[in-house]
Amino acid sequence: MTVELAQPEALVHAVGRFRTAPKDIARYDTGVDTAARALRATPDQVGRLAAAGLPHSRDTEGALLFDYDDLMNVGMFCGTGQTVPELGLRFLMRFAATARPSWFEPRSWEVGVHPARTAAGAPQGSAARLPEVSVRLPDDQAPGVELLDGQRLPDGPLAEGGYEIAVRLTGADRTVHDPAVRAVWDEVVNTLAARDVLYQTVPEALREDHHRAWGLGVADCVVASRLLTDMLLERGYQARARRGYLLGLFGSDHAWCEVFEDGVYKSLDPVFGFVSKLGDRTRGVAESPEFAEACFGGRFNRLLPCRTESAQPLVYFADAPAPYWAMAGVGARPRRTA
Amino acid sequence: MSITSSDLQARHDVRILGVVRTALAGHSGVPVEAIDPAKPLSAVPGIESVKALRAITEIEDECDVVIPDDFLFETATVAELAGFVADLVARSARA
Numbered sequence: 001m002t003v004e005l006a007q008p009e010a011l012v013h014a015v016g017r018f019r020t021a022p023k024d025i026a027r028y029d030t031g032v033d034t035a036a037r038a039l040r041a042t043p044d045q046v047g048r049l050a051a052a053g054l055p056h057s058r059d060t061e062g063a064l065l066f067d068y069d070d071l072m073n074v075g076m077f078c079g080t081g082q083t084v085p086e087l088g089l090r091f092l093m094r095f096a097a098t099a100r101p102s103w104f105e106p107r108s109w110e111v112g113v114h115p116a117r118t119a120a121g122a123p124q125g126s127a128a129r130l131p132e133v134s135v136r137l138p139d140d141q142a143p144g145v146e147l148l149d150g151q152r153l154p155d156g157p158l159a160e161g162g163y164e165i166a167v168r169l170t171g172a173d174r175t176v177h178d179p180a181v182r183a184v185w186d187e188v189v190n191t192l193a194a195r196d197v198l199y200q201t202v203p204e205a206l207r208e209d210h211h212r213a214w215g216l217g218v219a220d221c222v223v224a225s226r227l228l229t230d231m232l233l234e235r236g237y238q239a240r241a242r243r244g245y246l247l248g249l250f251g252s253d254h255a256w257c258e259v260f261e262d263g264v265y266k267s268l269d270p271v272f273g274f275v276s277k278l279g280d281r282t283r284g285v286a287e288s289p290e291f292a293e294a295c296f297g298g299r300f301n302r303l304l305p306c307r308t309e310s311a312q313p314l315v316y317f318a319d320a321p322a323p324y325w326a327m328a329g330v331g332a333r334p335r336r337t338a
Numbered sequence: 339m340s341i342t343s344s345d346l347q348a349r350h351d352v353r354i355l356g357v358v359r360t361a362l363a364g365h366s367g368v369p370v371e372a373i374d375p376a377k378p379l380s381a382v383p384g385i386e387s388v389k390a391l392r393a394i395t396e397i398e399d400e401c402d403v404v405i406p407d408d409f410l411f412e413t414a415t416v417a418e419l420a421g422f423v424a425d426l427v428a429r430s431a432r433a
Contacts, residue, residue, distance in 0.1 A: 081399075084388060087392065091407075097404065333411050334408065
């Protein structure tokens, strides 16, 4: 069932509030019906996006085709509070509003990663032949990550299909002491907070060139974390860009940076830091200066790192990074205790 | 301990139950009468995760509360959810 948005012009209001995918990156392969399902809108509402200036092409029969990441940004910036990207941000940041000890205390999870190979919102034609899926495995050697029930994971960064694990994540309440690291952190976070670089969905192909993305004025967690990592490496620090899953009601991948200090890697999460620093009332995200500060060195008990030190994608279809909607097959819930 | 509709009525929280049922009905595309307070949220006809989250946001915005994730992870009934929200509202009013 398609439910019309409360305000028929809501989607159109998003156009111009974000930066569309560069022409050499964009893939205009998402039809109106698929877009309407993804945005919880009517096909007519989606059609108005083209008239409002959202880049598009047409198929051989003249039907509109949009870039999927542009559509996700329409959802993020339309202000209804009901689209999938808006819900994602609202639910992902809810734990920032909980009591500080709950960010770090040991917490056991049951995690299932079985990426969707088709989904509502899937680009046209993808259902014709289901792709081969490979997934990035959790980094069970990382501090604070403990597999339960004697489970063991295969060697190597990737596995075919998917997996289910029970895992205990233990956070760490700490900070980074080096003022030079603080200066680099402030530069990235303050640039995001000032909207000089816009936090929005970034196509995976553009994430691969994170310096270009930053120069174009767009960033997401992957771009910001890779950039922060590069800045620290250039200054001689031991740093790496991590990527994994943020566990909660709304499963999603997430990326952050780590810097080596005092004999351990400490997490630097520029996107969580900037979002919680400012808050986002229109998307139901409360500001939390305490949580923002905890993003500078603290490790949270809801982040499951995977086996990558350069924030590489978590899911692949054949050899290409999977589209955003594949995350629909990722779920987690707290483990019940007897 | 389960919370029944009569418990809610005794606490004059029928309005909250109405908010909960209306939100669930609206986002799952069924009449309000189809939302049985005694059944789990997962048994609401046509509900799936994103629709459920939309309903939760509507309930939270309507009642000006935040429902903890840990409660939402549990298999609560519609009436239990309404009772929990009613308690949150009452606590918020006392604060």
